[in-house]
Structures are given as structure tokens and as C-alpha cells.
Amino acid sequence: MIEDTKIAVGVSYVVKIDGESLGEFASCEGLSVEVVLESREEGGNNSFVWQLPTRLKFSNVKLSRPVGKGTSQPILAWxxxxxxxxxxxAEIQAQNAYGDKIATWYLQRVVPVRWTGPSFTADQPKVLTETLELAHHGIDADG
Structure with missing residues (x-):
């Protein structure tokens, strides 16, 4: 049995905007595209309803990571x-724990939607995280 050494375990995501690095992120959510359908009923046809594709709808992408020294600076500057x-x-590159590239996604016409910094509570110690949300108008994959 041959084992794939580039498996997607312990994945991190390297993010670049127009070639400028925003650093590594621990999670990436929302890489998806949906075909929006329009339903049309045809007179005399009782067997089915026509499902016509009308446009593509892209979800916002949310990237999260633990806060570290200087992690927020490139995001807030952008x-x-x-x-x-x-x-x-934008370029989002998934890499395994060894730093090997697994896959890359390219987002077209990206605009920042929201940056959320950490919540500070003294009664519940936890890892501080930041989240960046991006809207876009297209996605291409490589890998």
C-alpha cells in the first residue's frame, strides 16, 4: 500500500493579497460556490419543473488564527x-505540517468585509484569536 505523504492533516493556510503576505492562518471556512437556480413550470408538463441556472453565488471566506506579535498589523494596514x-x-495556499503545498485557491476581486480581534475575559483563559472575513467575485483552484 502506497501512503500519500502530502495528506491534509495539520493544515495551515498561507494567505497573500496582491502578492503581499498576511501570514499563516489556522482555519479557513467558506470556500464555496453555489449555482443559483430559477424554477419554471411548463404548462401541460406535470412530470417535472425546469431548473434553470441563473448565476453563481460565492460565500464569504473566513480565516482565523491565534494572535501573535505583529499578526494583526498587515491585515489592519490593508x-x-x-x-x-x-x-x-487573494491566494490561499493550504500546506501540511511539513510545509508542503497541498492546494491553492485564487479569489478574484477580493474586498475585506470584517476583521474581528480577540475577546478578553479574565475568568476564562483561552487562546486569543483573530478572524478576517473576505468577500469575492470568483474562485479558481490549482492543485
Whole structure:
């Protein structure tokens, strides 16, 4: 039996916006595309309803990671330009625990939606995390 050494275990995600690194993230949610359908009933046809594809709908992508020294700086610098920001291109590269590339996704016309920093509570010690949410208008995959 041959074992795949590039399995997706212990994955991290390296994120770049227009070639500038935002660093590594521990989780990535929302890489999806949905075909929006329009239903049409045809007179005299009682067997089925026509399902016609109309457009593509892309989910927002949420990236999260533990907060570390300087982790938020590149994100906040990019988001601060948002009111006058032209849509960007994002690259999300999944890599295994050895740093080997597993897959890459390219997001087209990316704009920042939200950055959420850590919640501070003294009564429940936990890892501080930050989350970046991105909207986009297309996705291409490589890998």
C-alpha cells in the first residue's frame, strides 16, 4: 500500500493579497460556490419543473488564527485602505505540517468585509484569536 505523504492533516493556510503576505492562518471556512437556480413550470408538463441556472453565488471566506506579535498589523494596514481600495486578488495556499503545498485557491476581486480581534475575559483563559472575513467575485483552484 502506497501512503500519500502530502495528506491534509495539520493544515495551515498561507494567505497573500496582491502578492503581499498576511501570514499563516489556522482555519479557513467558506470556500464555496453555489449555482443559483430559477424554477419554471411548463404548462401541460406535470412530470417535472425546469431548473434553470441563473448565476453563481460565492460565500464569504473566513480565516482565523491565534494572535501573535505583529499578526494583526498587515491585515489592519490593508483594511484601513478599504474605502478607496480597488478589488484585489487573494491566494490561499493550504500546506501540511511539513510545509508542503497541498492546494491553492485564487479569489478574484477580493474586498475585506470584517476583521474581528480577540475577546478578553479574565475568568476564562483561552487562546486569543483573530478572524478576517473576505468577500469575492470568483474562485479558481490549482492543485
Amino acid at each position: 483594511i484601513s485602505k478599504a474605502p478607496g481600495l480597488k478589488p484585489s486578488t
